[in-house]
Amino acid sequence: DQQVKQNSPSLSVQEGRISILNCDYTNSMFDYFLWYKKYPAEGPTFLISISSIKDKNEDGRFTVFLNKSAKHLSLHIVPSQPGDSAVYFCAASAGGTSYGKLTFGQGTILTVHP
């Protein structure tokens, strides 16, 4: 099942610089997209989301961009901090009766170096 794909298994960034995490999807029924952060031995923590009617959503240091024609979304973190080091998951939902049924990507390990 490759409906949501994160092609970069890992990303290494210097503190203060921008982190860009990417995600592609194939299912045209997806209309809501979310990013989660996960530390070892913890559950995923919701970060930010975007509806398919928007192309950008911003919350503090986190911005998510959605390109529906390319079926691509990205998460920008700026400035990156060492505490941002974690696994980042992209997830998608088809809405309707499937509200909350999330399809996850395989995750990208972000390491922010001091």
Place this chain on the structure above:
Amino acid sequence: EPEVTQTPSHQVTQMGQEVILRCVPISNHLYFYWYRQILGQKVEFLVSFYNNEISEKSEIFDDQFSVERPDGSNFTLKIRSTKLEDSAMYFCASGGQGSSEAFFGQGTRLTVV
């Protein structure tokens, strides 16, 4: 801040035994979910539960699995006869009305030996 809590944090069970994983969702949430993550694999949807019934389930959620909300606060996942391949991290999640944002618990690591 309200959170989803899961017990136990780690459960070891013999193959063929029944296990019950427990969750206390966020109190005003109406939608409840179970997900699992096998080591090294993606987080996978198992089941969603709303208005005291299953609203959707995946192919993984076969007759060996069941869910229950026995008392209005707990939400449980039962695996009737565990198999080695059921070993995984199981996450409970809950969501509010009209929201696709699911808030996850810290997980229960199930090890079937």
